[in-house]
Amino acid sequence: MITLALSKGRIFDEALPLLQAADIVVLDDPEKSRKLILDTNRPDVRVLVVRATDVPTYVQYGGADMGITGLDTLLEHGSDGLYQPLDLQIAQCRISVAVREGFDYASSVRQGSRLTVATKYMAIAREFFAAKGVHADLVKLYGSMELAPLTGLADAIVDLVSTGGTLRANHLVEVEHIMDISSRLVVNQAALKLKQAPIRRIIDAFNGAVQRRMEVKA
Ligand code: AMP
Numbered sequence: 001m002i003t004l005a006l007s008k009g010r011i012f013d014e015a016l017p018l019l020q021a022a023d024i025v026v027l028d029d030p031e032k033s034r035k036l037i038l039d040t041n042r043p044d045v046r047v048l049v050v051r052a053t054d055v056p057t058y059v060q061y062g063g064a065d066m067g068i069t070g071l072d073t074l075l076e077h078g079s080d081g082l083y084q085p086l087d088l089q090i091a092q093c094r095i096s097v098a099v100r101e102g103f104d105y106a107s108s109v110r111q112g113s114r115l116t117v118a119t120k121y122m123a124i125a126r127e128f129f130a131a132k133g134v135h136a137d138l139v140k141l142y143g144s145m146e147l148a149p150l151t152g153l154a155d156a157i158v159d160l161v162s163t164g165g166t167l168r169a170n171h172l173v174e175v176e177h178i179m180d181i182s183s184r185l186v187v188n189q190a191a192l193k194l195k196q197a198p199i200r201r202i203i204d205a206f207n208g209a210v211q212r213r214m215e216v217k218a
Helices: 010-021 052-060 071-077 120-134 147-151 165-169 189-194 196-217
Strands: 001-004 037-039 047-049 065-071 082-087 093-100 114-119 136-142 156-161 172-181 183-188
Touching: 001 010, 001 052, 001 093, 001 196, 010 065, 010 183, 010 196, 052 065, 052 071, 052 082, 052 183, 065 071, 071 120, 071 183, 082 189, 082 196, 093 147, 114 120, 120 136, 120 156, 120 172, 136 165, 147 156, 156 172, 165 172, 183 189, 189 196
Parallel strands: 001 047, 001 065, 114 136, 114 156
Antiparallel strands: 037 047, 065 183, 082 183, 093 156, 093 172
16 A cells, blocks of 8 residues: 555645556545545555645655655755655745835845744745844744734745735735745655555656656746
């Protein structure tokens, strides 16, 4: 049995064509079903529906053999015990610094100044501002980061941006592009040894689908 951990929403939806390329069809819709273990057309493959931030944990400790997780989540979690064979190039976005319209970010990041930054991405934000030599006081939030600069909780946020629509709707502007983000395939290292052939087949099928999509785009 191969167990694959996925989170609902964008990653799940964008992973479906990759699964199909590996002849895996998920038989339930996680948006409609309350089941957390989903059957597939293959008796030897099942899908766990877990929170996005829990995917690396399930795979690291062997609760799942493989999983699909955003690079953002992976960098925050750390990649101990995780083999990362593929950038699946799905759920693409970027992680950026944003501030309120009219906020003088350039002066605030001059050497020696301090900046209060609200984010869910503490490790990414810490490393980014440390590399710039900016003293950032980080405030951990779990959601709706956009509210922080609007309410005076923070000067800036570090958050995922896709179209930029959420920032615009909240009168925020993107002032730094920290990095591009996409989803990665992660595999439990022990499972890779014990179930090498079926796991390799899935990795190869995903890789083929990613390559074909890149050729179509080019
Ligand atoms: P947008 O308005 O298109 O820029 O999307 C920004 C909102 O969607 C923010 O609340 C982000 O946290 C979230 N978001 C954007 N891309 C992703 C992604 N790939 N995975 C998870 N959340 C995302």
